[in-house]
Amino acid sequence: MKDAARTLAWDDFRLINAVAEARNLPAAAARLGIxxxxxxxxxxxxxxxxGxxxxxxHRAGYALTPAGEEVAALAARVDEDITAVTRRLAGQAPAPSGELRLATSDSLLxxxxxxxxxxxxxxxxxxxLDVVTGNAALNLSRRDADVAVRATDDPPDTLVGRRVAGIAWALYGADGRTAxxxxxxxxDNLAGMRVVRAAREAVPAARLAGRFDTVLGLAQAVExxxxxxxxxxxxxxxxxxxxRLAPPQPEYASSLWLLTHPDLRHTPRVRALLDVLAEAxxxxxxxxxxxxxxxx
Structure with missing residues (x-):
């Protein structure tokens, strides 16, 4: 196996890694684009x-053999090394050009x-620009995104950035509506937010007309x-x-953050976007x- 492994190409390791993580061939194929x-x-x-x-x-999917675990671990280490090198090289790019992926929510966008x-x-x-929206946190360390604009009070420790504003929340209705x-x-996907917990505790179930999984959808429902x-x-x-039916409630406020990975913070295109967004x-x-x- 040791001699044969020397003839394996990086694409072979990527294949093994994809099957190991997905545990089935269709999902691995989708990840690899084949x-x-x-x-x-x-x-x-x-x-x-x-050999x-x-x-x-198995009926439940593909499980690694002991030999597969050894090769998959090697593939994961190589993938991490390549990702780290590409991040560092991206951080040394000489001019603000190329593709930049921005992650944020639909309402912020x-x-x-x-x-x-x-x-x-x-x-x-x-x-x-390559803009992706959603409330799930993307893994910036794996270059799922270069910059994230997020409303959060607890940004990941693995990222760097700046708090650029506080986001105030208040009670709103359509014209003529009252509380x-x-x-x-x-x-439920946003049930961890203080404003969501407070609404559910204060409003009787009989008066709760609907729940919406995005802030934009909620705003459209109110309108x-x-x-x-x-x-x-x-x-x-x-x-x-x-x-606006009532003043903003300070306990519902969250923070607006501009975030990136430490290896990318001095990249010209990342630096340019962060500076423009911070000013605006x-x-x-x-x-x-x-x-x-x-x-x-």
Missing amino acids: DHSTVFRRLRAVEALL TPLFER SDLLMPMLARFRRAHPAIR EGDWVCLG AGIGVGHLPCFIGDAWPGLV IAERRPLIEGLSPRAA
């Missing part, structure tokens, strides 16, 4: 070359960041008149169909922090 039959054929060829099976096929990204593109046309009617709130609900002030005070967010801070409510 078809299922190609994964099957290449895996059999690798095992034939090594030993790397996986045991549509109601806060989009004009800022337009400003950024005008200033840096050689940088191509005495039906309510809406965020769903449509389904019920009143707590929203970030940068949405509630900006949408003409929404009316500072200009919008009164709205974000609930200090400039729209006149009723």
Whole structure:
């Protein structure tokens, strides 16, 4: 096996790593961007070359054999080394150009960041943006994203960045709605937020008209008149169909962070985006922090 392993290419190790992590061939094929039959054929060829099976096929999926565990561990170490090298090289890029992946939520993107990204593109046309949205935390250490803009009070210790604003939350309704009617709130996926827990504790189940798994969906529900609900002030005070029903509650506030991986913080394209966003967010801070409510 030792001599045969010397003839394995990096693509073979990537294949083994993908099957080991996915535990089935279709998911591994999707991760590698190839078809299922190609994964099957290449895996059999690798095992034939090594002269030993790397996986045991079970109904529940593919399980590593002892030999497979050894090769998969080597593949994981090589993958980590390659990722670390590419991060360092990216951090030494000489000019702000190339692709830059930004991770954020749909509400931050549509109601806060989009004009800022337009400003950024005008200033840096050689940088191509790849924007991904969602509430799940992406793994910046594996380059799932280069920069993350997140509303959080507990940013990961593995990332570096800056707190650029506090996000105020207040109670809003459609025109003519009051807090005495039906309510809406965020769903179970965001149940860890103080504002969600408070709403569920204070509002009787009979008056809870609906739950929504995104802040943007919740804002649209409030605007449509389904019920009143707590929203970030940068949405509630900006949408003409929404009316603030109570002042912002400090205990519901969260922090807005610009985050990146330590190896990327001096990358020209990352540095350029962080600087543009920090400046633009500072200009919008009164709205974000609930200090400039729209006149009723």
